[in-house]
Amino acid sequence: MTGGCATLRDRGAQAATRARPATGRAAHRQVEGRSLFLLLMALLLVGAMAIGLCVGASGISTADVLLALVRDTGRTHDIVWMLRLPRILMAALVGFGLGLAGSVFQVVLRNPLASPFTLGVGSAAGFGAVTVIIFFSPGHHLIGVAVGAFVFSLLSAAVMIAVARMKQASSETMILTGIALMFLFSALTSLFQYMGTMQQVHEIVFWFFGSLSRAGWREVGLAAAMILSPFPPLLRAAWDFNILIHGDESAASLGVHPKRLRMWAVAAASLITAGAICFTGVIGFVGLVAPHITRMIIGSDHRFLMPGSGLMGGLILVVADTVARTAWSPQVIPIGIVSSFIGVPFFAFLLLKRTREYW
């Protein structure tokens, strides 16, 4: 043996005599950078929501909006409190939920192409919601719609888990299954449309366009409950997700129960998806792109990636909604379309640039 292969103790001793190694400092800076990123995203989101609140088709001045927030000023007060505020909150919540659910689906299925929509979970939730709207119309209750959406999103998520568990189910297999599910549930929804009454068809179409316009306070409240309540337990499992990245067996050897984790995390992400979908319709894309954009900027530490993806999703949707309401005013462009227009170029830019050294 040559002298090149020093023993562990030699090298450890060398390390100890040096100053605090650069690796630790670099890692520390990374963590600080990521916290800063989250703070920045939160500020951007609040800022975007404030701007969104101040602009709109009715052309109320910023001063009037601010006044209406604190005092009853009649029509302006109603517009701000009954239309704009719930709508903007809904956009932020839905974006947050889709981004968060996307990051969870991606890590538990270890599949960068996973998202609420590519897995068919979104379409399934949509179908569930539509079913309730049709069969219990006109007396359907909000909670009924939410439950319908959740049950069907769970169902499709269960199919995805089963496929993922099958030996050597590749990314492609999973995504193809997801697309098949998506088509299946879209077809079923279309069938309902075909058979439904005029009134029902109207409701479905309205719903399916991906619209924030019907968001009222009750909807916001229920969506918030469904989207935010799974967040703390998911966040608490952040390190388990970090470990799951390297495979089930290595995760198991580090104290994680991969199957158990996958089960409840997918259920949680399905609940979030159902909450995001059931009152706003199908808003795709954000759930796929927000986690990727965030990951490209701050990496895959889920302590930061999950909240970061949520904030990124919220930001994209709030900006998209503001653009959708004002670009073609008084026409409102469907939010799904605008969010794609905004997200795609940003995504493409990061994809081509692909550096994350600056954090």
Added chain:
Amino acid sequence: MLEARGIIFAYKGHKVLDAVHADVERGEVVSVVGPNGAGKSTLIKCIAAIHKPQEGAVRIDGKDPLVLSRREVAKQLAYLPQSLLCRFPVSVFETVLSGRRPYFSWRPSRKDVEKVEQIIEALALSPLATRDMDQLSGGQRQKVLLARVLVQDTSYLLLDEPNAGLDLRHQLEILETVAALAREKETGVLMALHDLNLAARFSHRILMIHRGRIIAEGTPFEVITGERIREVYGVEAQVTRSNGHLNVHVLRCAGEDPQTPAHGL
């Protein structure tokens, strides 16, 4: 002592391990050798409590890993899989740090970070610390994964072909590190190895398995003989001894015409 007794394991009715036993004392290096598909990885997974054997028992210092919590097991026993996935960008530092996971819940302590720094330094990985895992060569990646197992700070290590696919120097470096660990920290090491020469050189004892059964066990000189190599691997080999080292020269596939050129193992 880490011990497995009477392990029987089948994948969906297809029996892979048939009453296999293994034991490792602290400070001891034991290699499991045998041809592809012999059941080496499966045995290691059964001991690591990743697979639950249909029959037989594993004891870590007398305790049953299936009764302990996974986290408790992870503090006693570290496992290096044969292959690891990585589809998302994770830095070398983060990867190694995740080996400390059994010891913290949200924020790694200062001690955790220091341990990681020390190991990274010791394995000469510092220049790579902030790089992503997918930007490393196979040898570098394997070293990072070894570092991750080392920071886990366990009494026993299970390594599944830790030097597969590496060049000579990396192979030696990894095995030297493992040997040093056993010597200096009294870690008990059980590893699957392909290279009989390296297995002989770095192990106190060798376990040879074939078709899910233990064919031989003992010191390298006891286990690795020309006859067994012919029987288990189906190749003619000459085993010689020089300066206390065992050398296996592979000659040719057994039963073939001696004139045809020999293939590598």
